[in-house]
Amino acid sequence: MNILKFFTAGSVDDGKSTLIGRLLYDTDSILADQLEALQSSNRKNDDGTIDLAILTDGLRAEREQGITIDVAYKYFQTEKRKFIIADTPGHIQYTRNMVTGASTANLAIILVDARNGVVEQTIRHSYLVSLLGIKHVVVCINKMDMVDYSDSVYTTIIDKYKVLAQQLKLKDVTYIPVSALKGDNIVLPSINMDWYNGESLLHFLEKVDTDNLDKSQLARMPVQWVIRPQTDELHDYRGYAGRVLSGTFKLNDKIVVLPSGASSTIEKIEFFDQTLDSAHSGRSVTIHLKDNVDISRGDTIVNATAQPQDSKLIEADLCWMDGRALDTSIMYLIQHNSKISKCKISEILHKVDINTLEKHAADEFKLNDIGRVIIKTAETLAFDLYDDNRANGSAILIDSRTNLTVGALMFRAAVE
Amino acid sequence: MSTYNFDYLDELEAEAIHILREVAGQFEKPALLFSGGKDSITLVRLAEKAFRPGKFPFPLVHIDTGHNFQETVDYRDKMVARIGEKLIVGSVQESIDEGKVVEQTGRNASRNALQTVTLLDTIAKYEFDACIGGARRDEEKARAKERIFSVRDEFGSWDPKRQRPELWNIYNGKIHKGENVRVFPISNWTELDVWNYIRREKIELPSIYFSHQRDCITRNGQLMAASPFLNMDNEDVIVRKQVRFRTVGDMSCTAAVESEATLIDDIISEISDSKISERGARMDDKVSEAAMEDRKKGGYF
Numbered sequence A: 001m002n003i004l005k006f007f008t009a010g011s012v013d014d015g016k017s018t019l020i021g022r023l024l025y026d027t028d029s030i031l032a033d034q035l036e037a038l039q040s041s042n043r044k045n046d047d048g049t050i051d052l053a054i055l056t057d058g059l060r061a062e063r064e065q066g067i068t069i070d071v072a073y074k075y076f077q078t079e080k081r082k083f084i085i086a087d088t089p090g091h092i093q094y095t096r097n098m099v100t101g102a103s104t105a106n107l108a109i110i111l112v113d114a115r116n117g118v119v120e121q122t123i124r125h126s127y128l129v130s131l132l133g134i135k136h137v138v139v140c141i142n143k144m145d146m147v148d149y150s151d152s153v154y155t156t157i158i159d160k161y162k163v164l165a166q167q168l169k170l171k172d173v174t175y176i177p178v179s180a181l182k183g184d185n186i187v188l189p190s191i192n193m194d195w196y197n198g199e200s201l202l203h204f205l206e207k208v209d210t211d212n213l214d215k216s217q218l219a220r221m222p223v224q225w226v227i228r229p230q231t232d233e234l235h236d237y238r239g240y241a242g243r244v245l246s247g248t249f250k251l252n253d254k255i256v257v258l259p260s261g262a263s264s265t266i267e268k269i270e271f272f273d274q275t276l277d278s279a280h281s282g283r284s285v286t287i288h289l290k291d292n293v294d295i296s297r298g299d300t301i302v303n304a305t306a307q308p309q310d311s312k313l314i315e316a317d318l319c320w321m322d323g324r325a326l327d328t329s330i331m332y333l334i335q336h337n338s339k340i341s342k343c344k345i346s347e348i349l350h351k352v353d354i355n356t357l358e359k360h361a362a363d364e365f366k367l368n369d370i371g372r373v374i375i376k377t378a379e380t381l382a383f384d385l386y387d388d389n390r391a392n393g394s395a396i397l398i399d400s401r402t403n404l405t406v407g408a409l410m411f412r413a414a415v416e
Numbered sequence B: 001m002s003t004y005n006f007d008y009l010d011e012l013e014a015e016a017i018h019i020l021r022e023v024a025g026q027f028e029k030p031a032l033l034f035s036g037g038k039d040s041i042t043l044v045r046l047a048e049k050a051f052r053p054g055k056f057p058f059p060l061v062h063i064d065t066g067h068n069f070q071e072t073v074d075y076r077d078k079m080v081a082r083i084g085e086k087l088i089v090g091s092v093q094e095s096i097d098e099g100k101v102v103e104q105t106g107r108n109a110s111r112n113a114l115q116t117v118t119l120l121d122t123i124a125k126y127e128f129d130a131c132i133g134g135a136r137r138d139e140e141k142a143r144a145k146e147r148i149f150s151v152r153d154e155f156g157s158w159d160p161k162r163q164r165p166e167l168w169n170i171y172n173g174k175i176h177k178g179e180n181v182r183v184f185p186i187s188n189w190t191e192l193d194v195w196n197y198i199r200r201e202k203i204e205l206p207s208i209y210f211s212h213q214r215d216c217i218t219r220n221g222q223l224m225a226a227s228p229f230l231n232m233d234n235e236d237v238i239v240r241k242q243v244r245f246r247t248v249g250d251m252s253c254t255a256a257v258e259s260e261a262t263l264i265d266d267i268i269s270e271i272s273d274s275k276i277s278e279r280g281a282r283m284d285d286k287v288s289e290a291a292m293e294d295r296k297k298g299g300y301f
Helices: A016-026 A032-040 A060-065 A092-103 A120-131 A151-167 A201-207 B008-026 B038-051 B070-083 B092-097 B115-126 B191-201 B264-273 B291-297
Strands: A003-009 A072-077 A082-087 A107-113 A136-142 A172-177 A220-222 A225-227 A239-243 A248-250 A254-258 A262-271 A274-276 A278-280 A284-289 A300-303 A309-320 A332-336 A339-353 A358-360 A370-383 A394-398 A405-414 B030-033 B060-064 B087-091 B130-132 B149-152 B180-183 B212-219 B222-225 B239-245 B255-258
Touching: A003 A016, A003 A092, A003 A120, A003 B008, A016 A072, A016 A082, A016 A107, A016 A201, A082 A092, A092 A120, A092 A309, A092 A405, A107 A120, A120 A151, A136 A151, A136 A201, A151 A172, A172 A201, A220 A239, A225 B008, A225 B038, A239 B008, A248 A262, A262 A278, A284 B008, A309 A339, A332 A370, A332 A405, A370 A405, B008 B038, B008 B130, B008 B191, B030 B038, B030 B115, B038 B070, B038 B191, B060 B070, B060 B092, B060 B115, B087 B092, B087 B115, B092 B115, B191 B264, B212 B255
Parallel strands: A003 A082, A003 A107, A107 A136, A136 A172, B030 B060, B030 B130, B060 B087, B130 B180
Antiparallel strands: A072 A082, A220 A300, A225 A239, A239 A284, A248 A278, A254 A262, A254 A300, A262 A274, A262 A284, A309 A370, A309 A405, A332 A339, A332 A394, A339 A358, A339 A370, A394 A405, B149 B180, B212 B222, B212 B239, B222 B255, B239 B255
16 A cells, blocks of 8 residues: 545635545544534534534634634545645645645645636636646536536536646546535535546546656765764764655765765665665665765765756745745855755746746746746755656745745756 | 664664763763653663763753652662762752642642742752753654754753754753753664563663553543542542553652553553553643644643
8 A cells, every 4th residue: 555645725615625525524534523523613604514624723713713724634534545735825825835835745736616616716726736736636626516517518627727737748538527525526426527538536546656756866865864883882873864755876886975976886775674786766765875975964865877967046936935035135044855955046047926827937936836946056966857847846935034945945956 | 774783773773872862972961860650760761771880970860749659769768879970859849838839729739830949959059051851752742843952941942943053962951051952862763662672671760651450530531549649539449450551750640550460561562552652641732733842832841
């Protein structure tokens, strides 16, 4: 059994929380005491049935306002798979929280209200999905019960969405007509839409290929911690502990340590009390090298035959996440895996109007703005381009005055 | 599709180890908060996997309410001796003796709320900048909102509206002096995941998790262990029951469940069939819909 991480996107009243509540409810994932709390709540649907959205709105302010402010993580499992859902807010002012939820997901559910079709928010959310490189997209045309389960309404909407998907280069898009409120095509196939021959949402989620294994040759492991017991019997023990970001390291592989460029060979791969022949993407392991090279936290061990970029000038997409606007005159910190370096934003190339997808020149970046910049780092980062390697092609910006995470970066090119 | 075995427990484990190593790498004085419950016992195993054959880069810290199950305290001492790591105990009794907190009175008196003060004092005394805890997002809906690196101000308060974005697997541990970060490496685990992991790893647990005979009284519809720590009166009738505990906390606020489960396999099938959440056995969550959120804002773990 493996894990599928997905998130839901949609505008405020498209029914994201209801859809998640319905998934949990219809898979029997809600326990009796939680159900009791639901039933005793004052929030009810118009027809008196329980409001499933309450299940995900965990904060007092959210319940008061009836909206989702921050990401909530929900868990359920079926016989086939475990699921981690990031329930993200749809409001434009919480774009940064949506990016937070989306950054670890490998599938996006985009909700479209059948009555309204493709609207500005749909474009915005789809753009974010494309920007963050989410592999699979499921477009749920929701509230089909409100349009008499009409196949022509559904067809009109998906025809329009297909144009958008092409424009955004979304590759794997699936369309499902649903009613989260009534439960059509969420877990059980709908009896109200015999014209739809596809699967229910849950069945699709159960079988979509998560492809957790990174098949790329880009073997990368940032060193997080050097294990040196320095006891009598383990006097010379020196293990480099970290999580393999991508690719595979094997015994006797030739490796290079960046940024120093020192080369060596993998002598041993350990995991607690086991010795492994190889360490695949996702594994947290300890690597030993044949040569005594100087390695510390922040260095990256990479395969000698497929090395990452090395440049101190990087073109990147930036999502600005702080109330205080970007200041190109000050230094920020960039955190790329276990490496932290000083940096500056040396140039703003353009900003994107995320409702129309138009690019335009800009000299400022404010909360929730997205666009492209050139970043200049003090120290060399061993990075890949985001499209090639999501894990090693992303970084965060930290404002050293407030210590807040102020930006999300996706590397697009090394500037020569 | 996979040519090697890397299942969901391996994935959750690898993520938790990654988080523990980030704590080691990013903070000066971290600590692992150890309650003697299954979640913090799991954290200890994960720390062994993250740092052996080296020492843990942090001590274990137990906030002792003084009203613990004796079995838990015995387990703690035995485990600390086995792993050879440092244990720091923060005592609620001392906080009471020093006049920093006042013992609650009345039928439902508990020391559960008092431990927040002892925790914050212990953090201040040892200047911990990061505290690793075993909280999981599936436990409660306010916890479902929390980041893995959760920044607390100098008063220990959590402000859910001002949480930092947390992106990819990059954790920002930068803080100002006086602040600290609560770190939750098993955020993404469910109760069942923890049990399956304990079974797979053959991790020993305190005996109160398994079915045993115990004197109990019924309080607010819950079975509570009869003990000198519970304010009992003539209305309370002591009955001998076959019970076990699903979570381990202060004796005055942790309810037992009737159970015949004597093995981990029994417990796993019992939980799989259960229709009551784990937190259903915690009196402290029943106060209001926002009970946990409010306690967390006040500095509770």
